[in-house]
Amino acid sequence: MKKSTGRNRLKEFENVITEFQEQLFRFAFFRTGSLADSQDIVQDVFIKLYHLNGHLSSVNNIRYYLFRSISNACTDYHRKNKKYKFEMLEKADIPDNMHEEEASHQMLLVEEYKRIEGLLKDLPDEQAETIRLRVWDEMSFADIAEIMEVPVTTVKSRFKYGIDKLKSKIDKKGEINYGM
């Protein structure tokens, strides 16, 4: 992103938001399980990125920067909300004026988040996150390595061990306990 000023800068930045907002929002949602909090997280990260104007040349790749920032923000979110997490998911704040189909879609999304998190809950964090990035965010191992700031070989082994553990969990129990 080249440095520009005022209205032009905002206009350019709008294009950056358009390009990344959906991916980042999905990324945040499947790490927090909350649509409202994901929205806040994505908003804060974009605002921080905007403030980096002039320093953006030092950010080699906006995409990696954004995903890394959202990932860190989600980690902070879990640190802060750890003890309230279960209650928050159960309450799944649905505004009164929301369209019925939209409200039920939102409930289903939260259920889906809980289902998949239940599958990943016994894996070490770094293996679970590698799998999330590959499967949910459809990133290549090279992209994941950039975001997690580890070598590609490490990403590959985390993915492999994570999947192996999930496979043996299925083999052992015949079916997966979704943790629900």
Place this chain on the structure above:
Amino acid sequence: MECNECKHEMYNLFDLEADQTLVAGLKEHLLQCPSCANDYRDMENVLSMLKPRLQPSASFLLKQNIINHLSKEEHKMTEKISKTIKLNSATKKILSIAAVLVLIMLIIPFIGKNDGFMNSTAKAANSFLKSSIDATRLVKSMVMKLKVRTIARDNFSLVGTKYGMVDHTIWKLFEKPEKWRIDKGERIVVFDGKNQYLWIPEFKEGIKAGRNAGFIEWFKILIDPESILLKEQASTKDKDSKFTMDEKDGELYMTIISKARGNFINDYCKNKSIEESDNRREYTFDSNTKLLKGLKIYILDMEKETLILETEKIDYNISIDPAFFTITLPKGVEWKELSNNIKSETFNNITSKRAAELIFDAMAKNNWDSIKDVWPLFNRITMPIIKKNYGGLEVIKIGESFKSGLYKGEFVPYEVKLPDGTIKKHNIALRNDNKNRVWIVDGGL
């Protein structure tokens, strides 16, 4: 390739940028080895279990909120810079005048601008609104007559300083199940406790939708005085709102001035609804009953103010004929159900500009079948008019899409030559805030 190597490297088949030679070797081995193929299938099964079956979408407000936040920051920065420049060049005389002005501002009573802490006016307003909300909760029925500067057959949220005043009436039963009716002459919406029904007599259009349908848009707040008051109570904490309060002759007057809400990088929607306008709302309450007696809303545009909405009468707890909460359609007309589940293979996963290009291209070729999915808001009366006026047009230009105000969709500028030879330049309104994110035509033709 040996089985051990295949099992060890198999996960590379799930990498988007894997070495293609390795992938080819793995695939070749899988074709020949049932045991490894079985392991591969297990791995695929695990991954498919992990794949979300549903995907969330960011709210249309996300980008708008960010841009609004940043616009405000930019604006503050510009103000700060210009103030600094002025101060640097200011004389002592100017500074002394400024000091007097500050003193005057400090002693003006009862005018509040919130600055993070609620001032005394905002606190008083907040406290009065609380008691009014409590009083409103005991109301069983209400009939409100009002005038709004709008077009009788158009959307309920449409207002404009150049339109004439149109009579509106609202009937509301508060007891469960709540029922209401709002009538602006050429557009009527009824809620019978289960569904909303929109009736536009001119087009013989009857549309039925769920309880939360957006037929009455901003007006939904007027059918529920409690929500008006709750909204204003929230405004008391909004630093962009200003309050005045006054009490005389058994009535309490409250004035709230608010800034337009929405994204106005493109100001196409500025002043097209009350919320998208800088506005002043004047409330009159009965001091004893605490109930709302009157409301006036003014749009403030370039220092000029125009009365946009004015209540004439609000009656509480009067008997309302239950027949008001049903609409009987003329013979041959049936309710068309509005679904959020709009399906189209062509009009999702594309930009609004691309959708507009496809729509105008199809209209130019009279290929209406290819765009049949984009008209759920049009009916057997309005569609033939569209076909007659636009079929065979010539596209001159399709511009870049933009968002404006609080509109959930996007606008795409277009310039076309209509079959009758007239050149039309306008913005087509497209929205995709439905379940399957399908772009549909919402207006602008």
